[in-house]
Amino acid sequence: MIRTTYREALREGLREALARDPRVFLMGEDVGRYGGTYAVSKGLLEEFGEQRIRDTPLSELSFVAAGIGAALGGMRPIVEVMTVNFSLLALDPLMNTAATLRHMSGGQFSVPLVLRMATGAGRQLAAQHSHSLEGWYAHIPGLKILAPATLEDARGMLWPALQDPDPVLIFEHSTLYNLEGVLDEGAAVDIHSARVRREGRDLTLVTYGGSLGKALAAAGQLAGEGISVEVIDLRVLHPLDDATLMASVRRTRRLLVVDEGWRSGSLAAEIIARVVEQGFYELDAPPARVCSQEVPVPYAKHLEEAALPQVPGIVAAARELLGRG
Amino acid sequence: MSLPVPYPAEFARQLLRDMLRIRRLEERAAELYGEGKIRGFLHLYIGQEAVAVGALHALGPGDAVVATYREHGHALLQGVSMNAIMAEMYGRREGCSRGRGGSMHLFDARTRFFGGNAIVGGGLPLAVGLALAERMQGGTRLAACFFGEGALAEGAAAESLNLAALWQLPVLFCCENNLYAMGTALARSQAQTDLCAKVQAFKVPARSVDGMDVVAVYEATRMAVEQMHAGHGPCFLEFRTYRFRAHSMFDPELYRDKAEVEAWKKRGPIHTYSAQLKAQGLLDETGLDALEAEASAEVEAAVAFAEAGSLEPVEDLLRDVYTPERTP
Numbered sequence: 336m337i338r339t340t341y342r343e344a345l346r347e348g349l350r351e352a353l354a355r356d357p358r359v360f361l362m363g364e365d366v367g368r369y370g371g372t373y374a375v376s377k378g379l380l381e382e383f384g385e386q387r388i389r390d391t392p393l394s395e396l397s398f399v400a401a402g403i404g405a406a407l408g409g410m411r412p413i414v415e416v417m418t419v420n421f422s423l424l425a426l427d428p429l430m431n432t433a434a435t436l437r438h439m440s441g442g443q444f445s446v447p448l449v450l451r452m453a454t455g456a457g458r459q460l461a462a463q464h465s466h467s468l469e470g471w472y473a474h475i476p477g478l479k480i481l482a483p484a485t486l487e488d489a490r491g492m493l494w495p496a497l498q499d500p501d502p503v504l505i506f507e508h509s510t511l512y513n514l515e516g517v518l519d520e521g522a523a524v525d526i527h528s529a530r531v532r533r534e535g536r537d538l539t540l541v542t543y544g545g546s547l548g549k550a551l552a553a554a555g556q557l558a559g560e561g562i563s564v565e566v567i568d569l570r571v572l573h574p575l576d577d578a579t580l581m582a583s584v585r586r587t588r589r590l591l592v593v594d595e596g597w598r599s600g601s602l603a604a605e606i607i608a609r610v611v612e613q614g615f616y617e618l619d620a621p622p623a624r625v626c627s628q629e630v631p632v633p634y635a636k637h638l639e640e641a642a643l644p645q646v647p648g649i650v651a652a653a654r655e656l657l658g659r660g
Numbered sequence: 661m662s663l664p665v666p667y668p669a670e671f672a673r674q675l676l677r678d679m680l681r682i683r684r685l686e687e688r689a690a691e692l693y694g695e696g697k698i699r700g701f702l703h704l705y706i707g708q709e710a711v712a713v714g715a716l717h718a719l720g721p722g723d724a725v726v727a728t729y730r731e732h733g734h735a736l737l738q739g740v741s742m743n744a745i746m747a748e749m750y751g752r753r754e755g756c757s758r759g760r761g762g763s764m765h766l767f768d769a770r771t772r773f774f775g776g777n778a779i780v781g782g783g784l785p786l787a788v789g790l791a792l793a794e795r796m797q798g799g800t801r802l803a804a805c806f807f808g809e810g811a812l813a814e815g816a817a818a819e820s821l822n823l824a825a826l827w828q829l830p831v832l833f834c835c836e837n838n839l840y841a842m843g844t845a846l847a848r849s850q851a852q853t854d855l856c857a858k859v860q861a862f863k864v865p866a867r868s869v870d871g872m873d874v875v876a877v878y879e880a881t882r883m884a885v886e887q888m889h890a891g892h893g894p895c896f897l898e899f900r901t902y903r904f905r906a907h908s909m910f911d912p913e914l915y916r917d918k919a920e921v922e923a924w925k926k927r928g929p930i931h932t933y934s935a936q937l938k939a940q941g942l943l944d945e946t947g948l949d950a951l952e953a954e955a956s957a958e959v960e961a962a963v964a965f966a967e968a969g970s971l972e973p974v975e976d977l978l979r980d981v982y983t984p985e986r987t988p
């Protein structure tokens with residue numbers, strides 16, 4: 336048990352990976368001299384040298400694709416893209432190459448690439464720095480999508496992601512970097528399953544990443560009203576861990592999803608569809624979701640707050656589900 | 661360009677043999693397409709054979725190759741069997757991509773043939789990454805990518821040239837300038853039509869080569885490879901060439917006139933080179949017939965192989981989306 340931050344936990348994960356496997360290297364814009372946009376890779380250049388901590392030009396497309404090539408060539412690249420918004424410049428190699436190569440080659444080439452990027456809003460950075468597009472990526476077969484929400488996952492997901500022979504995208508919510516707490520070094524971390532972060536009887540609240548804290552806060556508040564909420568942290572957005580979800584919903588018979596993505600075509604929609612498909616007759620109420628408003632995330636604080644899922648909205652949706660609106 | 665060094669006769673004939681193999685394979689593929697045996701997009705390389713043959717003979721064993729959707733010739737010359745190529749076009753399990761890729765997505769791990777990529781410009785940064793991996797692991801193998809002049813308008817190309825030059829990576833950029841990107845002539849799509857000048861701005865050494873002359877291609881590539889082995893970073897070669905057929909089987913070819921095509925056909929790499937070999941006494945009519953017969957036999961065997969091939973069971977549809985868990 337050590338006291339640390341999400342940022343430092345990520346850095347520790349990187350450091351361990353770099354030390355353990357000489358094939359691992361980190362590249363991206365400002366990861367070296369600057370120390371990483373979010374200061375995650377601070378100090379790693381001094382420790383591991385320019386070969387393994389590589390500053391890249393402003394060329395998302397080519398350095399992401401070069402990461403794919405390096406993975407094909409036997410290395411274990413960790414590519415950092417500043418935010419998910421900029422990853423759209425690399426959507427082509429991610430979608431058309433990383434995700435498809437194994438299948439198109441009849442199983443000959445795996446792409447053991449790890450891509451890290453910041454996602455999400457809450458820091459008044461306006462639309463081009465605030466979107467939550469992990470749900471889009473979770474749409475693509477061939478990719479694995481992770482969203483570490485805890486210190487343990489921030490530190491522990493990287494190594495299994497590197498061991499995975501397929502491309503893994505890790506989404507770090509930008510409001511989490513300063514999260515401080517006690518890290519359980521013995522905690523088991525995998526990249527397959529969802530976790531129950533709080534047990535409850537009346538309602539299953541499914542969420543991930545930057546919304547986990549809000550979900551837990553809402554659950555705490557609801558407990559005061561006698562509503563017992565089970566909070567599930569998805570952790571792995573693709574492929575989804577249906578078993579954990581269904582087991583919980585079968586017990587609580589109610590489902591609420593909190594997702595910072597936009598409502599239409601969201602990951603939340605997918606989760607609800609799955610639960611309805613697999614457990615329609617076990618539900619006591621129509622499933623509900625709290626998503627972002629369908630607007631490019633605005634700059635002004637009050638508007639940004641209004642656009643994003645917030646604790647009062649989650650609480651209200653939960654009450655509604657239980658007929659206590 | 662005539663033979664600058666007296667090649668062993670066998671090697672000289674090998675260049676011709678390989679051009680014939682590609683040509684006959686593709687002519688047959690076009691027929692099979694007409695019969696509905698091969699479907700999807702089929703991009704023929706007919707007219708450009710000297711590039712794949714000359715360039716790939718100059719690369720070393722184990723050098724990585726990345727190509728586009730017009731890659732039958734590159735795959736064949738990198739050592740993918742004609743059987744596996746034909747079976748792939750048939751969509752058979754025995755194909756080099758288990759029937760998942762088709763004509764545009766030939767892949768072969770054994771020979772380090774990394775596609776078969778249908779995103780224009782997408783192959784260049786892959787080659788940059790392959791070269792980076794090689795260098796970081798202390799290896800000396802090169803990464804070559806083949807692409808059309810159209811790709812040089814893509815941001816991916818500019819980014820890749822910059823990255824390769826910045827990091828001094830051994831990437832051989834092989835641009836097959838056949839003057840048209842589908843139906844768009846170079847001058848209608850790029851302000852700077854001097855491709856070498858364009859590339860030199862990135863500090864990548866560049867050279868323009870007659871892509872209809874297999875010996876010129878071979879020699880230029882050999883020199884570039886030597887230079888790259890000496891540690892001078894990337895190289896760019898522009899091969900001036902021409903495709904005799906349409907862009908793909910769907911192209912009505914309204915953008916260029918017959919006279920232009922005919923003029924280029926006169927410079928066709930196969931007949932000019934065989935004439936040259938004959939003039940130099942390295943080949944006679946019987947010898948040429950023998951090479952032709954060999955190529956045709958290989959093609960027919962490949963067709964038979966593909967015909968006899970099996971279909972991947974539909975139950976296996978979802979295979980190879982992810983890598984199976986390795987059993988310890």
Ligand SMILES: Cc1ncc(C[n+]2csc(CCOP(=O)(O)OP(=O)(O)O)c2C)c(N)n1
Pocket residue numbers: 730778779780781807808809810811812836838840841842907
């Ligand atoms: C990114 C992208 N844009 C458009 C296309 C459609 N397309 C396929 S081939 C082609 C022309 C490419 O020309 P060039 O690079 O000169 O190669 P060539 O076909 O002449 O060998 C186009 C536009 C594509 N496959 N990928």
